[in-house]
Amino acid sequence: MAKAFWYIGRWSLFQRLGNDQLAELEKKAKQRAFSKGSAIYVPFDSSDSVCLLAEGRIRICSSTPEGKLAILALIEPGEIFGELAVLNSSDQEERAEAAIASTVIMIPGDDFRKVMESSPELAIGITKLIGFRRARIERRLRGLLFRSNRERLCQLLVELAEQYGRQKEGGVELTISLSHQELASVIGSTRESVTMLLGELQLEGLISVARKRVLIRHLKRLAAIVQLPAPVVTDVSRSEVNAELFRLATSTRLKE
Amino acid sequence: MAKAFWYIGRWSLFQRLGNDQLAELEKKAKQRAFSKGSAIYVPFDSSDSVCLLAEGRIRICSSTPEGKLAILALIEPGEIFGELAVLNSSDQEERAEAAIASTVIMIPGDDFRKVMESSPELAIGITKLIGFRRARIERRLRGLLFRSNRERLCQLLVELAEQYGRQKEGGVELTISLSHQELASVIGSTRESVTMLLGELQLEGLISVARKRVLIRHLKRLAAIVQLPAPVVTDVSRSEVNAELFRLATSTRLKE
DNA sequence: ATTAATTTGTATGCGCGCTCACAGAGATCA
DNA sequence: TGATCTCTGTGAGCGCGCATACAAATTAAT
Secondary structure (H helix, E strand, C coil), X not given: CXXXXXXXXXXXXXXXXXXXXXXXXXXXXEEEEXXXXXXXXXXXXXXXXXXXXXXXXXXXXXXXXXXXXEEEEEECCCCEECHHHHCCCCCXXXXXXXXXXXXXXXXXXHHHHHHHHCCHHHHHHHHHHHHHHHHHHHHHHHHHHCCCHHHHHHHHHHHHHHHHEEECCCCEEECCCCCHHHHHHHHCCCHHHHHHHHHHHHHCCCEEEECCEEEECCHHHHHHHCCCCCCCCCCCCHHHHHHHHHHHHHHHHHHC | CHHHHHHHHHHHCHHHCCHHHHHHHHHHCEEEEECCCCEEECCCCCCXXXXXEEEEXXXXXXXXXXXXXXXXXXXXXXXXXXXXXXXXXXXXXXXXXXXXXXXXXXXXXXXXXXXXXXXXXXXXHHXXXXXXXXXXXXXXXXXXXXXXXXXXXXXXXXXXXXXXXXXXXXXXXECCCCXXXXXXXXXXXXXXXXXXXXXXXXXXXXXXXXXXXXXXXXXXXXXXXXXXXXXXXXXXXXXXXXXHHHHHHHHHHHHC
16 A cells, blocks of 8 residues: 555656646756666766666666675666765765666756755655665665575565566566576675575475576465565556556657 | 765754744654663554654664564664654664663654645755665665675774764774674674674784774774775764764753 | 577585584673 | 673584586577
8 A cells, every 4th residue: 555655656756746847857857878788877976867767777786896796776667766866965876777778867966956845745755765765775684684595585586576576377477587697686695596596496386487587486485484574466567557657657748 | 074964964953943843843742761672663663753862872673583683773862763754654664772771752753744844944854864874774785795794894893983983092983882792783793703803803903992892993994995985083973973962952942 | 590698507615604602701780 | 799690702513605617508699
């Protein structure tokens, strides 16, 4: 209930704005295309723009000096990212890169702040967005502190199910395809360990794995391993709903 | 520069309010005393109050089913905590407990939100606070993902120096006393490992340890280990400044 | 269709860090 | 001052997960 509101609220932030304010934002906003692997922003970047993903997929990550990649978040179409830029406190410490070819709408921080000041709804919306993501990060932090690789992987699968899960006959299908390497980068493990663990979980009948595809057969049992409530999953994933709503909203607007 | 602003901003949030609004808040606020070890709030708690620590020390933590304690943050006098309560989205997932005997000023979320609506400064301040803490948590998450126990401990010491460090002749003294067990709970390790690592760091001349006391002899070298800039430390710690300013502010107000 | 690049599977050794167990040292309170 | 409790130091054993190495299976590119 409260959760669902959040997911929609993310992009509908902009919908609640008046037409004049929207026009103001759109005038300032710049749409840019990024090819696979290219960076949207990097650490110690002074370009303080709030970003909205129109198409593609973005990875928020930071790489260790030894060359390991830590994925902090994945952004799907219709989602906002780089929102900490509105607090001009930022040296952005992280890096955003296009996981696949993507187009991004970028709004300079100054302009965004200006509109925010005249629109309490937007201000509150941003606050909630930041707070929501903070709660999510805290959950991940807790999950990392004292958990084994296996538990971390289970927790990740449950979280992915919540966001990308689609109910099918055989179980919950993840509408996102991630390589073992990417999974490892999210939970701070290695590719080989993930391969092994996925194999084990499959043997135990908890999941089925195909190439870059995961089908969760017993979401409840998986969630129980990490003492989490099993998320509610419908026959269409949150991520898909969000993206579709976003496309509808923007296409009608762009026609005008 | 931007950092310093943040630290003050935390408590001075309330100072920027008009007298009538402050009076409104104070009428609704309730001051409560907590004995050592008692809980201010617990997971799945519906008591959505924003809390301000007047005296003592609070631990934000969550305990694993195996009984291990994970410390997510430490709160000092003059600091706000439980601020996610203002986004009534919350099931609070964490637990706040008094590390020592403490007194807390609690403001019901509804009242807080009401004042926030009529005070953009407060709203912006809270947003920045939440954002600032989110940035801090993200840094910790990065630090946990691919780092050894030793590196995690070094990172923690650097962070503690930033907040609790006081410049002395021999080095930077931490104005907070934490047991090895507590340090371990922050970095997700064990008491024994921390004991060993502190001993090693001492042998290497990086720090000096006494009972519950740490003196950092070479902050820059310590920071270099975890590729962090060495924080600026004066002869009085941020935490002390904050607490003192807070006491001044409240004492004058309470006299009226 | 062939080549190149990416993804996945598997096995071996080894080291970090956890568990368990115990002892001394320092606090705290009667 | 003695008793109890908390904090710190140290060692032995061991298992998880990493590093490394190699090969097969898919996909992408030309």
